Amino acid sequence: MKIRSPSNLHYPITVVELAKKRDEEVQRSSPLFSYTYESVVEETDRYGEAKSVKKKWPARFDSSAEGVVSQWFVKAGTVIQRPGIDIVEIEEPCTHEVQFGSLCANCGKDMTEVDYLTDQRNVDRAPINMTHGTLSLLVSQKEAVRADEEVKHRLLESRKLSLIVDLDQTVIHTTCERTIGEWKEDPENPNYDAVKDVQSFQLADDNIAGVGANSYYVKMRPGLKEFFDRVSHMYEMHVYTMATRAYAQKVADIIDPERKYFGDRILSRDENYTDKLKSLQRLFPTNTDMVVIIDDRADVWHYSDNLVRVPVFNFFPGAGDINASFLPKQQELITSSPKVATPESSPTKETPGNEGADAATYSVAAKPGETATTENTNGALTEIEQQLISMGSVDNPEVLEQQAKEQEKIIITQQIERPLLQQQLLLDKEDEGAEAAVEENGEAVDTQNGSTQTTEPHKHRHSLLHDDDRGLEVIERHLKAVHQKFYDEYRKGRKVPPGGRIAELKGSPKKRLESSVPDIKVLMPRMKREVLDGSTIVFSGIIPLGMDVQFSDLALWVKSFGAEVSTNISRQTTHVIANPDRKTTKVKKAARYPHIKIVNAEWMLQCCARWEHIDETPYTIEVDPAERGGSPFEELEDTDPGVTGDEDGADGVDEVPIDMSEAKWDDIDDEFQAFMDESDDSEDNASTDSESVRSEASTKSDSKQIKRKRKRTTGSTDVSEAEDSDASTTSTSRLQRRKKRTMERVSSLTNVVTADKSSGLPSPETTGPEEDTGELEKDPDPAGLAAEDSDPEEDDGLEAEMLAEFERSASEEA
């Protein structure tokens, strides 16, 4: 240890004599050298006159470490001017590299002792924890590097890599619902086949809210044993979970009873220091070049390059991840029914080719009810979670307590309300009702699906749970590929003398072996980037409003596969990922470019899960052929992508800057005016608004105002839609049809508005006095209109109030 001049001396000091020679032993707090310093003091002579005198004082310097002096940096006569100058190097007998409970594991000394000589506490020498199961064993940076090196050598020797395995929803799925236990006992139950291998356990130390001992039911992902068996030849596996220690141990007992895959390499929330994140550095503090992670969530890993994100294993619909309450809320996505319905909809296996058709036919026959319930339960749960997360990620005990309570609540909900049982009952009911319908449809279905799919009458009842997850096969394929690639490169690197690749390997020591070890963080992203390289993707109706598209979960995910994500349709766009239930502007716009493929989110998920650019055909969203073909009128618009820019806002996408010429603006305004004139009466006040806007300079802020107006009024188009579409079927003009489409458009914003409207106040879509409001428009009602115009930020409640006022005055006039 190097001793430097401390900050609490009276500088400058002059070394007088060294007390210890080189190679001499020195005890702690024994003198190292003596020195003198000068200071000014008051001196009074015998006549009582005070004088300031500069005096020289002798002092000695004590050693703050014990050991053998290995080198002096000062000699007698050296003047030390300031703190921080090297004085002496002392070789210590023990450098306290490993500490257990603040005791040095090598010499047994207490590391917390602090005295007048301490300039750096001994506990600070070992700040790193790299042990799985304990919090009290810490090591120094040097020791950590050494241990990492050792692991690396061992792994290279046995041709393995490290694999970090997440538990919940990656390799298992757990629920607390008692129903599973009952189904498991009952061979008659339609779910019996799926749940017969579910294992349960109880935790001794949780007795939640008097519900009694709480059983956890664990479903292993199909093929897990074989998966572990094969992967353990290529990888040394670690468990890293956000569940508690006790839970992790119990699950490990189930998935690895002999402890041959994981051993004691289990890391749980209790040893993770934080509830919010998982960190590779926790286990591999210095070297993460040979680590691969499998997890169903990327955000907790900060989208690490080592991560192989796996499709979520969701066996018990609606159960979610019971240990997720502590994690940050998963970004919500508007992926709708297909994802839920496809794997669950048909009891028999299906080939990817007719998947789409299957889902469609079945959802006609029996399924809509089921899908709906699933989503409802999901909603109920996520609502709780949402509330919880909105408390913010501040790490204070109150929040933690709240989170713990929320977790309890979720578990209790599962225990008492038993959503799965409810769903099954509902499903049974649906079945009975649908039986007849299916038989009628039977013929039609047969012809659609060809011979692969028989529509034999349903066995007896539909089962809610399906044991057909194939996620592990996919994961295994990736792990195999990564392993193969890693060791291919490793072999190549060893033969060829290390050249340019060294630069890529950061911080590798100058050993020959090290320089040729590839880095997973470089290698895996390269493999992934090939998948969707060159595609430019636009999301539409998928990512919720108010979220930065570029940093949304899906976008980050797809970007890691080499695709680019942009916010609006352009010539470069190759794919539009859309919500099949909603025809957004972007979809319509993309439909005019024949080269743009419009697909549902499932396509992207499949690509990302399989690491292949898969065929888009089964996932294509059907677009009206009329929209596919371009007309001269629309062609004109195509040349100017900015025109529809303001409408994009309604699709939940951030506003993009629009630059438009004055001439274009006139076009727009004309069209807008025409649209407003022909739309139903309730929108008239908006049209006056637009007129006033047009009279002003057409700046961007104005366009925003229009947009806001239109958004607000779209709520009322819901009702008038029917009559309007009736009218437009007769008309043949392009303009008319375009208008109709605009009217049909339902944005996510509309949903919010209608949801809020259930407050009891009269809402704008009350159909009664529509003509009245028309009259009213002609009537000068300055107060009402002024308020409407002046305050575009007003909330729905106020708006509703205003309209109520409108109607009242209107009826008075009538």
Next chain:
Amino acid sequence: MFFLKELEKTIQLHPSYFGPLIRQHIHRELLTKEEGSSTGKFTIVCILDSFDISDGQVIPGSGFAEYTVHYKAIVWRPYKGEVMDGVVTSVIRAGFFVDCGSLQAFVGNAMIPSEIRFDANATPPQWTDNGDQVIEKGTNIRIKIKGLRAELDRMYAIGTMKEDYLGPLQS
């Protein structure tokens, strides 16, 4: 090492316990709260039967009654240099953990004789000299305490195996 020690404890009782069985309640409270607890210096192993309860005093404002109990107990206190037997709880590359009653000790690789090496490929992982000395989870082992540190309610120790007659016990 075990000692017989006189101790004192202040117990507060909820008013609902006031009644003819009050001494039993105090007794039970004492046993459940104190036995097995660690003060940082020593662990209370067993409370002896004879003990003496002071007169109760009602605390103004809360209604709780406060009793001071004097009792004798067998306590256990580890010392530096003491040799003790324990059970291995966890084996890692850096050493292994031993539970000696209420004391958790760690034996690092510097404290393990050099002929005993870590074998990561065995299941479960173990420290072994490839002879009759095998240290794995659950092994009974004799160690000597090299260092001790007490925190508020627990103690940490560093153990060594590098002396004669220390190491796994033949059971």
